[in-house]
Amino acid sequence: MFSLQVIVPPQADPSSVPYRASTLVRRLRALHHTVRLDDDNQHAYDFFLDPKRLTACLLEAERTLNQMEEGSTLSTLREEYLYYRTGRALLYGANLPKQVEHAWSVLQNRGSSVVQREEAKRIVQHALEVAGLSAFPSLISLHDLNLPYSSESSEHCRRAAVDDAVNPYVPFWRERVGQIKSDRPDAVILWIEVDQQVIPSLTLARMLKEAAVSAEIVLAGPFARFISQALGGSNPWKEWIDTLACGPDLFSGITVQGQPLLAEGTASPDLWTVEGLPLDRYLGQPPVAVLPLAEDDPFFDGKGDKETIAGLYQRMRALSQSEPTLRFYLSTPIFPEWLCELARLMEADGFRPAWGSLVSYGTWLSAEQAAQLAAAGCEFLHFELKGFLGYPDQHTAKQQMTDSWRNARAAGCRVLLSLVFGHPLSDPRDFEAFVSFLNEHQFAYDRLVRFQLFRLTPGSRFWNDPAAYGIVEIGEAERERDLKRHFPFVSRYGVNSAELYPLAAGYIAGLKRRAGDLPTTALKLDDWAFRGEGRNAVSQQANQLPDEGGEEVLQLSPDVEARRFAYPFGMLEQRWRTFLIGQTPWPEAEPLQQSLTYVVYLNDRGKMSVVNSAVFNVIELCKQPVKETELLAKFPARQAESLRSLLRKWKKEGMVRVYAESAAALSD
Known part of the structure; x- marks a missing residue:
C-alpha cells in the first residue's frame, strides 16, 4: 500500500466543488492506500485574497507609481502597461482589502441579488489583479490565468514553470513544498480538469524536484488525458512529471512505482463523494456539483438516453449521500424528454435535491414537462441557443422558444439563456434577426448569462465528420502549439472562424440591455439561478437628511x-x-x-x-x-x-x- 497525496491545483473556477478529486481519494482509500486531499485551488484564492497581502501589494503599487512618475518618460510599452496596471490597482481604493471578505460572503449568500453579486465579483476580480502585480505582466482572475506563455504549447508551459519573475504561484507553493517534504508521501497526484491548472501544476512539480523530494509526481484528471492524447502518449515534462496518466476511463492510468492504482472498469457507482473538501469556502452555498452527462467522454453530447440518465442519477444519489445539502447543475445540454426521465427516477426514489440543467437547443418544453421537472426539485433551466438553428423556420423557433420559457417560469423555474455564435451550420449574418427577437422578449426570461463563440475542438463530432456539420476547411495549428484545443475553420457559408469575434462584438453591445445580463466575469455556475432565501434589493447607505432648517x-x-x-x-x-x-x-x-x-x-x-x-x-x-x-x-x-x-x-x-x-x- 502507498502513502499518497492528491492535490487540486489552481487556477480553476471556485464556484463548484471538485468532486472527482474527492472521489479518486475515496476509491484509493477503499484499496487501503493512505491518502491526503488538498484543494489548493481554493487555498490559492485564500492566499491571494488575504487582506494583509493585498494591503502590502497596494503599498508597493504606490511606491512603484511614484518612482515611475519621477521619470520624464515611459521608455517602453512594457513600462507603460506596468504604469497602467499599477494605476488601475490604486484606483480600486485603499479599502479594497477590507471589502474582499464581505464580497466573498455576498457571493455565497443565497439572498444576494444579481446586482449585488456582480459588484462582489468585480471587487474580487480587482483584488486578484492587485495580488498579481508582483508577477507583472501576468494576470490572475476568478476563472482564468494569463501569462506571457501559452498553455497551448508544452514548451511554453515548461518556460512558464521556471520563470519565477512572472509566475505568481511560486510564493504560494512554498508552504506546500515544505509540507510534502516533511510528510514524504510515495506519490503526489496533481488532479487537473482545465488548461489553467497546467502551469501551476508544473510549477509545483518543478519546485518539488528542486527540493529533492523523493515522491513520484503524477499528472492525472480529465485535462491530463487530453494532454496525453494530444501528444500521442508522450510526456514532455519527464524531468518533473513521472507519470502522465491516460487510461480508458476517468481514474485509470494512474501508476506509482510501476503499479496501476485503479484498474479499468473496477469503479463502483456508489463511491462518488465530496468528502474531505472545504465545502464552506466555495462560492456556491450550499455547495454545488457541476455534473456532465457522461464522466468518461469529454465530447459526449448525445442529449440523453436511458443508460446515461440512469448513470447521471446514480452519481447524484451517491454525491448527495456524502453531503445531503449538495445542489446540482447539469452542464451537458439535455433534451427535455430525458430531463423528465431523470425527474421520473427521482420521484420513484423519493429523491428531491435542488438542481438545474442546461437544455439543448432546438427543443420545446411543454407545460406538463416543466411541471414534472419543478416537482422533482428543478429550480432553473438554462437554455442553450444557437440562433434559430434546430428549428424548421424562424416563426416556429420564436413560438417554441417563448412557449418553453413561459412554461418553465409558470412552473416556478428560473429561465437562463446562453448564446452560441458561429455554429458552422448557421449563417452568422442571420444572427441580427435573432438578437432583435431576444431584445423584444427580454422580459420573457430571467437572465442572459453567456455569449460564446463556437469552437472547433479535436475529438468532437464536428472534428471527426466536418462535412456533415458544415465545415469545409480546417486550419493548421502552429507547430509549437502541440496542446492546441481549438482550431480555425471555414464554414459552408464562407465564414472564417477568425471573423466571428468582430461580428460578435456588435451583437454583444446590442444585447446588454439589463443589469446583470452578459456579466464580464462569467463563472461556471450562476448561483443566483437557484432559489434564494428572501432576496433583497441592493443595500445602500441612506442619506441622513438634515432636519427642517438644518444645513446639509x-x-x-x-x-x-x-x-x-x-x-x-x-x-x-x-x-x-x-x-x-x-x-x-x-x-x-x-x-x-x-x-x-x-x-x-x-x-x-x-x-x-x-x-x-x-x-x-x-x-x-x-x-x-x-x-x-x-x-x-x-x-x-x-x-x-x-x-x-x-x-x-x-x-x-x-x-x-x-x-x-x-x-x-x-x-x-
Whole structure:
C-alpha cells in the first residue's frame, strides 16, 4: 500500500466543488492506500485574497507609481502597461482589502441579488489583479490565468514553470513544498480538469524536484488525458512529471512505482463523494456539483438516453449521500424528454435535491414537462441557443422558444439563456434577426448569462465528420502549439472562424440591455439561478437628511476614488483595458508622453472618468465632511450655479452623500 497525496491545483473556477478529486481519494482509500486531499485551488484564492497581502501589494503599487512618475518618460510599452496596471490597482481604493471578505460572503449568500453579486465579483476580480502585480505582466482572475506563455504549447508551459519573475504561484507553493517534504508521501497526484491548472501544476512539480523530494509526481484528471492524447502518449515534462496518466476511463492510468492504482472498469457507482473538501469556502452555498452527462467522454453530447440518465442519477444519489445539502447543475445540454426521465427516477426514489440543467437547443418544453421537472426539485433551466438553428423556420423557433420559457417560469423555474455564435451550420449574418427577437422578449426570461463563440475542438463530432456539420476547411495549428484545443475553420457559408469575434462584438453591445445580463466575469455556475432565501434589493447607505432648517453636510462616497496621474490615463485606458498578456498582440505604438490627468473611479459601478482640474478640486474638498454653503463660498460667485448643478448631479448618482451636521460629526 502507498502513502499518497492528491492535490487540486489552481487556477480553476471556485464556484463548484471538485468532486472527482474527492472521489479518486475515496476509491484509493477503499484499496487501503493512505491518502491526503488538498484543494489548493481554493487555498490559492485564500492566499491571494488575504487582506494583509493585498494591503502590502497596494503599498508597493504606490511606491512603484511614484518612482515611475519621477521619470520624464515611459521608455517602453512594457513600462507603460506596468504604469497602467499599477494605476488601475490604486484606483480600486485603499479599502479594497477590507471589502474582499464581505464580497466573498455576498457571493455565497443565497439572498444576494444579481446586482449585488456582480459588484462582489468585480471587487474580487480587482483584488486578484492587485495580488498579481508582483508577477507583472501576468494576470490572475476568478476563472482564468494569463501569462506571457501559452498553455497551448508544452514548451511554453515548461518556460512558464521556471520563470519565477512572472509566475505568481511560486510564493504560494512554498508552504506546500515544505509540507510534502516533511510528510514524504510515495506519490503526489496533481488532479487537473482545465488548461489553467497546467502551469501551476508544473510549477509545483518543478519546485518539488528542486527540493529533492523523493515522491513520484503524477499528472492525472480529465485535462491530463487530453494532454496525453494530444501528444500521442508522450510526456514532455519527464524531468518533473513521472507519470502522465491516460487510461480508458476517468481514474485509470494512474501508476506509482510501476503499479496501476485503479484498474479499468473496477469503479463502483456508489463511491462518488465530496468528502474531505472545504465545502464552506466555495462560492456556491450550499455547495454545488457541476455534473456532465457522461464522466468518461469529454465530447459526449448525445442529449440523453436511458443508460446515461440512469448513470447521471446514480452519481447524484451517491454525491448527495456524502453531503445531503449538495445542489446540482447539469452542464451537458439535455433534451427535455430525458430531463423528465431523470425527474421520473427521482420521484420513484423519493429523491428531491435542488438542481438545474442546461437544455439543448432546438427543443420545446411543454407545460406538463416543466411541471414534472419543478416537482422533482428543478429550480432553473438554462437554455442553450444557437440562433434559430434546430428549428424548421424562424416563426416556429420564436413560438417554441417563448412557449418553453413561459412554461418553465409558470412552473416556478428560473429561465437562463446562453448564446452560441458561429455554429458552422448557421449563417452568422442571420444572427441580427435573432438578437432583435431576444431584445423584444427580454422580459420573457430571467437572465442572459453567456455569449460564446463556437469552437472547433479535436475529438468532437464536428472534428471527426466536418462535412456533415458544415465545415469545409480546417486550419493548421502552429507547430509549437502541440496542446492546441481549438482550431480555425471555414464554414459552408464562407465564414472564417477568425471573423466571428468582430461580428460578435456588435451583437454583444446590442444585447446588454439589463443589469446583470452578459456579466464580464462569467463563472461556471450562476448561483443566483437557484432559489434564494428572501432576496433583497441592493443595500445602500441612506442619506441622513438634515432636519427642517438644518444645513446639509456633504462627503464624498467611499465608493469614489480620485487621483492625479502624470500620464494621460484616459488614453492608457483605451489602449490597455482589453489587453491580455499572452493572448492579445502588443500595440504597435510609441509610449505616451507625460500629460497631467485627473481621474475619478466609481468602484461600485466599475466606471472611470477623466475630469478637469476644477471638478477634481471640488472632489478633493468633499473628501472630508463639508457644509454645502462653505463649499460654495470657496469658489467665485459666478460659478455658484454651475457648482450647485454639479452637486445635485453627484447627490443623485450617489457620488456624494448628504448628512445632517450631527451625523457628519459622528462619522469623523
